[in-house]
Amino acid sequence: MRKTLGMAALAAVLAGGAQAQSTADEIAKYREMIADGNPAELFEMEGESLWKTPRGPKKATLEQCDLGQGPGVVDGAFARMPRYFADTGRVQDLESRLLTCMETLQGIPASAVVDGDWNKGERKTMDALAAYVVTHSRGQKIQLDLANPQTRRMYELGKRAFYYRSGPMDFSCSTCHGEDGKRIRLQDLPNLTHKEGAIAAWGSWPAYRVSNSQFWTMQHRLNDCFRQQRTAEPEFASEVTVALSVYMAATAQGGVLQTPGLKR
């Protein structure tokens, strides 16, 4: 195996240990205590009202938005995403599908989100809308249509992207998320290549983050991991981000969604 600067640096940050176990137990207790009353609910309420508010040049609501279960059907939609949409001819995750609805129904250009800043303007709107939609899949099983050839293609692409090393440290997603029991300081890093870890991760995003009181979509989470990886920032809702989501969701297939989550 190649010895790289990356591996040495990683060995330093990924130091685990038995002593960390009791701390991990205490932190599990902490998380349990704050699980009830997730402030994500505030974003969900805002999202619901945004969903029903006429907006954009066309002054339309999103109530006719087709998230894959038919126009206006929100219940269970996220549990089946990402999925292939015939009208756009693309596999779309929740965020990219919301972009489509905002553009076609409301006339809000996708660029308002894609070229925007996190926690501002239409990207912030997107956060609230995502919170609303995913709440209506909470408790449901992740059920991707893996028989669909387009979805399969994205799965393969996502898997390749997951193992693709890049950046000055030569990291891939799998460097940090490809083994059990890894952690950076106190942060447990889920093993996203196995069902259990994938369910824990995919099944609990988007999430409210207590550290900064912000609501993050998976697009935001992934963007931050590209930063962790020290590689170029992916474009919002770009093909690689959707492909990675298909890979993670497919690995989590059958797991129960706990969305929206509550994270550090």
Added chain:
Amino acid sequence: MANPMRIRAAVKDGFTEVRVLMSHVMETGQRKDSSGALVPAHFITELTAKHNDKVVLLAQFGPSVSTNPYLSFKFQGGAKGDKIVVSWVDNKGDSRSDEALIA
């Protein structure tokens, strides 16, 4: 204008349990923004909860209460369909009042 609260109230064993999430920055006044300027304090100072017309809890908050505050408490009595009203004011004079029915 402040965003709505989420209020949940449910009867259990003769008590009504009330859980409230408020949307508020709860700025401490100690934090600096990216340009190094102090962000002025902005936090909820007083809160009141009523069951029908009876006050069931009064609270005062300081800036140490977490952003998007959470509060839970319980009172004796209360029946399904009764009204719970929660109101707050903050140090800048903003206020908000929301209601929910006991489930």
Added chain:
Amino acid sequence: MDHKRRDTLKAGGGLGIFGLLVAAGLIKPELAEAAWNKSAFEAKNLESALAALGAGKPGDSAEVQLNTPDIAENGAVVPVGVVSKLPNTEQIAILIEKNPNLLAAKFEIPAGTAAEVQTRVKMGQTSDIYAVVKADGKFYVTKKEVKVTLGGCGG
């Protein structure tokens, strides 16, 4: 899931909520006088915070329970629950010793309301948390240390 949206309450004339409630005849003026206790919330040490609460030197009581985690993963959100088993508990206050302003929250418990509240506080660093309870006109205290792995006052 039931929630109704309401227009914001117009806190006219700087009355504040308590003032409005008094004006509406909903609470007794004594309670309104308890309106935001500036000196208690601005106290910088335990002694002056207790003094401002009128608590003086409260006695330790096992009847006052503090429910917190031993370790908080993030100081921005530390769950704190206080339960008082003391009869006629009228007031519950939560103080964080190492925070710049010690007093985090104070609750008035009317008759019929359980002496049991839960909220969440910010902690800048590992510190003792105090629960101060007033029951039958007397003050009692209990404390517990909470370790913070990441300070929560940066926002």
